[in-house]
Amino acid sequence: MSTPPSPSAVPSPPAVQRTDRPSVRIGALVPLTRPGWVEAGQHLLAGLELAVRDVNGADGIAGTPLELVVRDTAADPQRAEAAVEELARLGVTALAGEYHSVVGRAAAARADALGLPFLCSSAVLDALTEQPTDWVARLAPPQSRGWQLYADHLLSAGHSRIAVAAQASVYWATGTRILRDHLAPRGATVTELDTSALTPAALCDALVVHRATALLLLAGHPEPAVPIVQAVRRDQRLAEILIGAPAGQPEFAQWATLLGADGAAVPFLRYLPERLTALGDRVEAALRARLAQAPSFVAFEGYDTIAVLADVLRTCGTDRARVAEAWPHVDVEGTRGRIQFTRTPGISVWQWAAAPIQVVDRDPGEPGRFRVLHAG
Template identity: 75%
Template structure:
């Protein structure tokens, strides 16, 4: 379940380190590419913190654990990290896994800073221990719904599978679109083949199809089927969860994967810190960093500031969430209690609706901001 600390997090011989647990999906069925980007950001920030003197002279050490998108495995990893004496846990991409992490961490009195899981209900009860960097799903998906309305789409189909995360997304879209005359029809990809799904799109006269499914299966075959059905050439394919952000999407789909709008949490233009970190992440990853990599970097930046100003005790870390203020790669970060959100929340990171340019699929176009 575990991996060895990376070189950027090596414990020095002259003193104890400050340990942070890092939870990321690094094997299937987890979204490996997303996990790799989160981890790259976490590791890059740890290196920068240590190069700048660490935490009051102590090095920051990252203990990495692979969740593999498995909530039970993630909860067990939290228990292991608790026994190893970490000051806090951080990371995770998959919302259902992050919920399991938050619940176990809260029960153990262990602070958890969530990097990249957007489900509103990250915990069942209000928690003083849990904070989140990425926007809540209800916030960002309403911005996506505004994009659809602005582009003239009122008849929306969603290709989905049973999941707390996907169901929550459907509710956000339906509630936001309905007052404007929009409708949302759900198409179960567990029961429909890609060809049968195309028939349903024709039958419902949908103008947009949103992919609320996993990647690469079944998202990739669905995109191929729709793109090559002559009756559906005017149907917009969208992916609010961000599947087209990563290079694997373009590799698997080529030109078929362009023009698929998704949510991205980056500003219109990165400032000096973001530009410097972006260049370092590109070198580390060997490709353009996704917004998820920036989320990973900002996670450690926040934790390092909390550890420096509040100390390494778990209780003092949790008490510091509402007081911390730090410059992140994507803007100033502060936490508050947002309406309807019962964890400490950065309200809000920048939100964009972006697609891959059909004329140059390696280039992104910003279509809408919120």
């Protein structure tokens, strides 16, 4: 464990909503403005807030209400670091949330340095911290596990010439490396196409030249992913090419709204089981009402984050060190299965090793319905 350094100066925080009585405070990191993936942030926050409501409806933490102190990271690692320092000064017991992997990595490093427990909801980079830490645990599966499963799906579907339309980012570069390392020994090739250097039309030309049978969108949504999909769908030379999006862009309603039928049959990763638990069924109905749409897997990740933290706080109290020491003893029934943390080879944080993974797409005949193509 790291010794907390003196917090550095950060911008003055906005007003924090307080209850009329003492509360146990959890800092929540969520992307709520652009360039963050706002729809994902809204789902994550909905899950966090619903779980806090349920905890407080069940007598809180030994009679004390649980309170979220929410900070918008806007997909900015420096903003996230500043938020972690601010929340630590405000006296939160632990941190929760974050969707973007690069931002989650920055938050995890700062939480580790400050000795602040952080249960990361959605960020998947394997190396969430540079060195092993006892302060951080994670619910989402590591990127290597999910993207290798995705690569297996591509192979089983007969794809051996794969192109990736990639933006510059540690997350996308790591994803490309995972795919190449997993696919190359099995006779498949991965060609990188730079979205910053190629227009959608030029990218289509490159796909023809490389005789790619699958194009993976390792790029942001809606830009540049949506224009790329539209260009590929309209190019008759590419009528047979598979478009894929392992990072999960088609999970959210905006994808279907912007692309319609063009957004169907695009396989992506989501972290749901074949069947939700009994708790998950109840939470699904409540989230649907709260969001006025079907909840994404990110909303369930948010709910499970608070469910785990509440169980730890009820057992161990609010001392930060004791919360971090509790990760290996967690045994909580979540919405998507039983949650326990272990040390996983190659992963620097406490990891829910049994997190469910599916490869799914939107049904071309009914784009609002998802089809499960592969699971692991």
